[in-house]
Amino acid sequence: MRKNLKRDNKHGFLDHYFRLFVFAFLLLMIFLVPIAQPSFLKLHDISEIPKVTLIRVLTGFALLLWAIWVYVSRKELNLPPKVISASVFLFLISWIISTIFSTNFYLSFFGSYMRQMGFLTYFFYFVIFFLLYNVVENYTELKYFYWTVFITTVIVDFFGILQLYRLMPWYERVRTESRIIATLGHADFLGHFLVMVMPIILSFIYYVKNNVLRVLLYVLFLASFLVLLGSYTRGSWVAFLAGIIIYYVFVLWKEKGFFTKKNKIITLALVLGLALTVGIFYITENKLYIEKKDVGLFSLKERFESIGAGLRVTQQNPRILTWRDSIRLFEDKILKSPRIIYGLGPETFSFNFTPYKSLDLARYDGGKGYPDREHNEFLDILFPQGLLGLLSFIFVLLSVFLYSIKNYNKIGAENRILFLGTLIGWLSFLIQGLVLFGLSATYLYFWMLTSFIMLFFKLEKPDSIWKISISFLFRVFILIIFTFISIFSIWISLRFFRAEIYYRYGLDYLNSGEVGKAVAVLEEAIKLRPQETAFHEAVIKAYLGVMGGAENEDIKMEAFRKGESHINGLLKNDYYKSLSNNLVGAFYAQAYHYLGQKDKSLIIKAEEYLKKALTYDRYCVPPMENLLKMYSTDLVDEKKALEMANRILEVDPYHSQAANYVARVYFQEGKFDKSKEIYERLLSRNSNDKDTLYNLGVVMYKLGDLNKAEEYLLKVINLDPTYESALNLLRVIYKQLGKEDKIKEIPLNDKVYVQKGLEAYNNKNYSIAIEYFKKALSYNPNSPEIMNNIGACLFMLNKYDEAIAWFKKALELKKDYVQAYGNLTYAYIQKGDLISAEDTVNEGLKYAPNDENLKELKKKIEELKRR
Structure with a gap:
């Protein structure tokens, strides 16, 4: 008996700690993934890469520990109800089959470069669903996850509000419009995230007993609503409104005694708070966006009024056009083949779709891009995974929803409000999913909520648990398989992430003209991830830069050979086939010129690849632009050049290069x-x-x-x-x-005098330059650039106090004028006023934290202070 007792204690000890660590990894992931946005990756458009890496690494560790736990001490598995588990397993099988039979296995398994939502990532959502169900054993533990979600939402809202009020210099540099992204990488996915968490926050406002906590949740709910408005995402607005309506209709239907006096006051406060938030946002919008057209224009009123209009087929509705055009793809490649069952393969929509793209859709973006997804969750499953995938996903949704409705009353009265918030957040994801697809953080939260819904029944209705006894051999099998999957996923994800860092810094060098450094760093990225198209694309451009900048013929030829060696890598797994072939064509065309126009075969190869690019997308403008340039100069074929120019104008009637060429031909013909x-x-x-x-x-x-x-x-x-x-x-x-x-x-105007002033400055005639700049200022009295020029002349004349006054005037008119900050700092240094110099350079770095000149000045000031 003692031995048995000892073994039981040992197993209890192991169970506790294995469960604790699995629990901790899942909790950490749910906290980190939505907010992961490392600044060293430079741009907001690659936010998926750190998020996906976290999912695969943290879940990999959780799965590894769980597999060891099962092997050591578990004799049965606890799964959600049979109907739910069966539907989820069937959906997983559809992913496996569609990946195996994919039109590009690499893309389907690992995912396209930007999204990385291939099978390897999606597999872990299934793992998360089952692991959460396994490790949470009571409401206290479940609430740890809910409070983690709230803390994450606080951080998301914090960054969203900073961006909304233009208090985030990094975001100001990369923004192209007034929509905000917080830490989710894109406004649409920010909205998708918020519509899932806001119904849960709403439920907790009613649920908690502590009034201070209730007020904090109330503030969080309104802050989330403010950020939701700032995303200008119409789909999320509709999902939020629909979710709130369903929420209160369900409460009135199922919870007759819900609206006590206290809850009526809370509901009234929520309604008034939402109305007040709309008013605050309207004022914000007018002051920060509509009056400042440089940040791009979106209007709350116009966006809201255009919700219905978004369902019409017009050139301004790319989603509708994509859905319409994809009918031909479906009929041609899917409907009459076995792919009706298993689809084209995950992450392969882009290159399968472009041959079917219409002129209307091409005109939407000027023929310079195309969608990589269907922008509809259900179509985004149908095309890559066929009917098996779509029907199994619908089976998951129906089984979860119907089971929830049928067994709603089995949940204790106190916890039903939390369950309802979870269910509405889950439904809101699906409502917005009609015009959007999920990504790393939103899919994570969708499957998390799916598991939470089932956990309520596990905790309240133990007979709902599907218990499966497992033999020793099966435990060994689980250990081997999941250990391999976990280690492989952790290893490959960290390797890919390291490659991404090399790639990003390579792009920085490439964009700054340091092509030699770019080549070295990008080659390191390719060693880590040789199958990645984007890496080969970047290094080919870098080698072109080397060819263009080198004077030595041997160096040029070596750069050409190395660049050419990456073409196969570029084309093997390319998901934008027309643009990839366009780059190869451009590579050969430019190499022809850089190598002295000695090898005519290069220009012939260029023409072949550019024509091939148009077979994948006949409306793709970049290869047409290159062909137009080639026919009008290298090959001197006016007929073909005119044909290409007219093809471009068919897509983009305002295309400057093509329009000017056609107009010039007409002019020459009289x-x-x-x-x-x-x-x-x-x-x-x-x-x-x-x-x-x-x-x-x-x-x-x-x-x-x-x-x-x-x-x-x-x-x-x-x-x-x-x-x-x-x-x-x-x-x-x-x-x-x-x-x-x-x-x-x-x-005459200020430009004449500015030009003369610059000429005088370059000739070191500073007094004359000042006269010209002051005349320019009389034409344009609010020009910070002219004021800065006057200050620079006075600086060169050693008149530092006067120079400082002019630099300050320039900064009063343009607070982010980096050059003026540098000049003002120099002037203070010359005066020996290091305190003012340091204050000035620090102020400038707020607007341009990566400006090399300001960073060098800061170092110089620190050295002077040490002396």
């Missing part, structure tokens, strides 16, 4: 009216394009309309008084009109 139409179309898009204005002036001159020609040319001179061709033609026109003296009346 078809001035047709040339005029094209230039006028370009001018309607950009009324201040001086080259288009000049060309229109020339055309009007040829048409004999001298007054109109004069009008256009004067506009050119107003934009650029140094535009010599326009000045010369104006002289000719005035001579023909007998108005030679009128050339003297051409109005």
